[in-house]
Amino acid sequence: MKSRFSLLGLARHALSGHAGWGRQWRSPEPKPAYDALIVGGGGHGLATAYYLAKEHGLANIAVLEKGWIGGGNTGRNTTIIRSNYLYDESARLYDHALKLWEGLSQALNYNVMYSARGVMMLAHNTHDVQSFKRHIYANRLNGVDNEWLTPAQAKAFCPPLTIDPDARYPVLGAALQRRGGVARHDAVAWGYARAADALGVDIIQNCEVLEVRSDNSGAVEGVVTNRGTIRAPRIGVVAAGHTSVVMGRAGLRMPLESFPLQALVSEPVKPVFPCVVMSNTVHAYISQSDRGELVIGAGTDQYVSYSQMGGLHVATHTLEAICELFPMFTRLRMLRNWGGIVDVTPDRSPIIGRTPLQGLYVNCGWGTGGFKATPGSGHVFAHTIAKDAPHPINAPFTLERFRTGRLIDEAAAAAVAH
Amino acid sequence: MLLIHCPYCGPRPEIEFRGGGEAHIARPQDPARLDDRQWAEFLFWRSNPRGLHAERWLHAHGCQRWFNALRDTVTDRIEATYQAGEPRPR
Numbered sequence: 001m002k003s004r005f006s007l008l009g010l011a012r013h014a015l016s017g018h019a020g021w022g023r024q025w026r027s028p029e030p031k032p033a034y035d036a037l038i039v040g041g042g043g044h045g046l047a048t049a050y051y052l053a054k055e056h057g058l059a060n061i062a063v064l065e066k067g068w069i070g071g072g073n074t075g076r077n078t079t080i081i082r083s084n085y086l087y088d089e090s091a092r093l094y095d096h097a098l099k100l101w102e103g104l105s106q107a108l109n110y111n112v113m114y115s116a117r118g119v120m121m122l123a124h125n126t127h128d129v130q131s132f133k134r135h136i137y138a139n140r141l142n143g144v145d146n147e148w149l150t151p152a153q154a155k156a157f158c159p160p161l162t163i164d165p166d167a168r169y170p171v172l173g174a175a176l177q178r179r180g181g182v183a184r185h186d187a188v189a190w191g192y193a194r195a196a197d198a199l200g201v202d203i204i205q206n207c208e209v210l211e212v213r214s215d216n217s218g219a220v221e222g223v224v225t226n227r228g229t230i231r232a233p234r235i236g237v238v239a240a241g242h243t244s245v246v247m248g249r250a251g252l253r254m255p256l257e258s259f260p261l262q263a264l265v266s267e268p269v270k271p272v273f274p275c276v277v278m279s280n281t282v283h284a285y286i287s288q289s290d291r292g293e294l295v296i297g298a299g300t301d302q303y304v305s306y307s308q309m310g311g312l313h314v315a316t317h318t319l320e321a322i323c324e325l326f327p328m329f330t331r332l333r334m335l336r337n338w339g340g341i342v343d344v345t346p347d348r349s350p351i352i353g354r355t356p357l358q359g360l361y362v363n364c365g366w367g368t369g370g371f372k373a374t375p376g377s378g379h380v381f382a383h384t385i386a387k388d389a390p391h392p393i394n395a396p397f398t399l400e401r402f403r404t405g406r407l408i409d410e411a412a413a414a415a416v417a418h
Numbered sequence: 419m420l421l422i423h424c425p426y427c428g429p430r431p432e433i434e435f436r437g438g439g440e441a442h443i444a445r446p447q448d449p450a451r452l453d454d455r456q457w458a459e460f461l462f463w464r465s466n467p468r469g470l471h472a473e474r475w476l477h478a479h480g481c482q483r484w485f486n487a488l489r490d491t492v493t494d495r496i497e498a499t500y501q502a503g504e505p506r507p508r
């Protein structure tokens with residue numbers, strides 16, 4: 001790596017007034033051909049490129065991004081990381097990612113600000129209690145930490161929480177994953193971009209794929225973009241909400257629907273909120289960023305859309321729930337709200353694998369919870385592209401499962417009610 | 419929030435409605451004759467377009483009738499609503 005970040009480097013740049021920091025990655029012109037292309041420069045795509053170069057020696061590759069890197073869902077999510085999924089396949093996949101998060105800042109030499117401050121999911125009724133306990137037992141069998149808290153323990157872990165038994169939705173307990181937490185979302189994109197670039201990966205922004213070309217035998221040949229034609233025998237599509245659009249340009253239909261998922265942040269306040277709290281039942285997610293803003297996740301709209309906005313009533317509903325659970329926030333003002341377009345599969349589990357076209361791979365369907373999986377997703381997808389065969393962890397997450405019926409029905413694990 | 423013209427009740431706010439997903443996906447007449455791929459396409463494959471989308475809506479807190487709408491998924495503008503069973507206007 002040309003300039004490794006270190007304490008010594010920081011001190012040296014401080015002496016020169018921090019005027020000497022260079023660009024963190026190049027902005028190259030696309031070459032006419034690469035060994036592999038990644039379509040989509042979000043966290044998952046950049047991570048895929050990084051692991052392809054780092055672990056599989058494929059450095060003659062490019063990431064093609066329609067806008068700017070990390071400008072889609074990577075920059076729009078609520079930065080929550082957890083791995084407390086019910087089924088064995090999902091637990092392995094998300095915990096693989098969680099283990100990579102733990103060493104990611106060191107591996108990338110870039111501070112992604114991963115903070116394992118604990119993710120607490122609130123139970124408000126008997127069904128919640130039973131289902132969360134089932135999740136806890138299933139998680140423990142899979143080696144994923146998760147524990148049950150009484151209302152008093154939940155209050156001790158997160159003091160702003162109200163556990164008034166007369167509340168409209170009283171807190172009957174909570175499931176806590178202590179290894180869960182948050183990370184700085186932009187830093188994840190930038191860290192992977194910088195590390196991939198240092199290994200020789202071309203990151204090409206403002207480059208939209210208009211057509212994916214394949215030959216008569218059904219093998220991909222390359223892509224036509226607004227910046228010219230680029231040939232490549234292997235193409236990985238990691239386009240999140242726009243996957244159906246990109247795959248349509250390869251002539252393929254997908255079992256996906258894209259919905260706006262909303263989030264919002266409050267004005268910044270002093271540190272008041274020590275962890276991440278989620279409530280599926282009243283529909284609220286909340287944590288506090290290092291800048292002091294409360295980061296709040298709202299729901300998806302009920303209709304297919306690419307508008308990146310969504311209806312205000314969806315965000316309002318979440319704020320009502322937040323005020324109910326945390327009365328101290330009732331007079332807090334909201335600063336910004338926005339939407340991201342999430343691609344949802346019928347079983348709420350992602351698709352990571354091969355497609356009917358030889359050399360075309362897809363990593364999509366992360367729905368409302370893709371950020372947490374970024375390192376693991378990129379890691380197993382890079383393996384899939386490099387070996388033309390899935391990593392054991394993503395082997396169950398095929399496109400074929402919708403034909404065979406071997407679904408991984410994680411609808412209950414996704415906190416957002418779809 | 420969308421303002422949706424129910425073909426039976428007129429313009430009403432979105433919170434009165436439930437979205438029903440893509441329209442004009444007819445249930446196969448004879449499911450036993452389909453192979454797994456065709457059945458998966460009926461159940462799971464969706465057009466998910468960036469542009470005009472024909473979709474079903476239920477006026478749940480109103481007349482409780484299903485109808486279809488043609489909406490642009492980029493602008494969320496509803497171009498037309500029409501009764502279930504009628505052909506897609508365009």
